[in-house]
Amino acid sequence: MRVGFIGLGTMGAAMAANAARAGFEISAWNRTPGRAPELAALGVHQAPSLAEVAKASEIVITIVSDTPDVEAVLFGPDGVAKGAAPGTLVVDMSTISPSATRSFAERLRERGIAMLDAPVSGGSEGAQKGTLTIFVGGAADDLERARPVLESLGTTITHVGPIGAGQAVKAVNQVILAGGYLGVAEGIVLALKAGLDVQQVVTALSGGAAQSWVLSNRSGRMLANDYPLGFKVALHRKDLRIALELAGETGTVLPISALVETIEAGLIAQGHGDDDVSAVARAIRQLSALPG
Ligand code: NAP
Numbered sequence: 001m002r003v004g005f006i007g008l009g010t011m012g013a014a015m016a017a018n019a020a021r022a023g024f025e026i027s028a029w030n031r032t033p034g035r036a037p038e039l040a041a042l043g044v045h046q047a048p049s050l051a052e053v054a055k056a057s058e059i060v061i062t063i064v065s066d067t068p069d070v071e072a073v074l075f076g077p078d079g080v081a082k083g084a085a086p087g088t089l090v091v092d093m094s095t096i097s098p099s100a101t102r103s104f105a106e107r108l109r110e111r112g113i114a115m116l117d118a119p120v121s122g123g124s125e126g127a128q129k130g131t132l133t134i135f136v137g138g139a140a141d142d143l144e145r146a147r148p149v150l151e152s153l154g155t156t157i158t159h160v161g162p163i164g165a166g167q168a169v170k171a172v173n174q175v176i177l178a179g180g181y182l183g184v185a186e187g188i189v190l191a192l193k194a195g196l197d198v199q200q201v202v203t204a205l206s207g208g209a210a211q212s213w214v215l216s217n218r219s220g221r222m223l224a225n226d227y228p229l230g231f232k233v234a235l236h237r238k239d240l241r242i243a244l245e246l247a248g249e250t251g252t253v254l255p256i257s258a259l260v261e262t263i264e265a266g267l268i269a270q271g272h273g274d275d276d277v278s279a280v281a282r283a284i285r286q287l288s289a290l291p292g
Helices: 010-021 037-042 050-056 067-075 098-109 123-129 140-151 165-193 198-205 213-224 233-250 255-269 277-287
Strands: 002-006 025-029 059-062 089-092 114-117 132-137 154-161
Touching: 002 010, 002 050, 010 025, 010 037, 010 059, 010 123, 025 037, 025 050, 059 067, 059 140, 067 098, 089 098, 089 140, 098 114, 098 165, 098 233, 114 140, 114 165, 123 132, 132 140, 132 165, 140 154, 154 165, 165 198, 165 213, 165 233, 165 255, 165 277, 198 213, 213 277, 233 255, 233 277, 255 277
Parallel strands: 002 025, 002 059, 059 089, 089 114, 132 154
Antiparallel strands: 114 132
């Protein structure tokens, strides 16, 4: 099957590599040329334009930053919608607005192009190992067309409803993570300030009810006050803004998400937007008079 990848960032490059290793014929495009040169050795052809990738592909996967970026690659001059033949399937795996997703799908449908939203969870590690969790919105038969390639990218693929539903589930995921990161940051800073052996605390807690992916995988960074990627603070803030927009549309009150969104805005203003999202601990450290 011929598969196009639009966006070769942290996630897209690793995902395109896994799809190529699984035997799919991959053409790819990235806005900034020359990213992910390692893909050439896996037989991935980097095309000079979006439309060429669309023309060459039965399924086009988009994995770019935000809602306006997906709009730009789909509908911009020389975009996917221009190059794709009727019958092409677009699978957007970026994390973007659910309502914008529905409108993009409608605009594509007018051109005979089908769309799924299939945002992912599992971080850069999941993208590299091919173990992503994928939440799919859209028609069941379109998911069946896409399933073989999705199976090369992730291990848990759930059809969660019509178009846009995948993005809504992803918003829920990010809301839960906001509390997870902030809770672990507060716990680690409290342990430090109380003079405890933080590594021992983490080990002791890992068998109990406070155990979590964030505690196991990100508390060490909070202790070291060093936040290599990962998942950028700026992207998580973008996701919380999407969740808060959905909360506004549905009359939902999200106090922790609103708080984490504003902490992240402060970190971005301090120049930490490219740190891993575990850098919320910087803010708690600073407020607690520790080096932040
Ligand atoms: P990234 O490393 O910052 O890469 C972003 C990619 O989007 C780059 O290829 C960038 O191109 C491209 N892009 C951005 N704006 C564009 C535009 N207007 N036109 C064309 N291309 C554009 O981000 P990432 O971590 O791969 O994340 C990609 C998506 O996956 C985001 O929606 C993110 O929320 C989601 N996600 C990320 C993670 C994670 O752990 N990183 C986990 C789950 C979901 P350039 O190279 O030209 O900048």
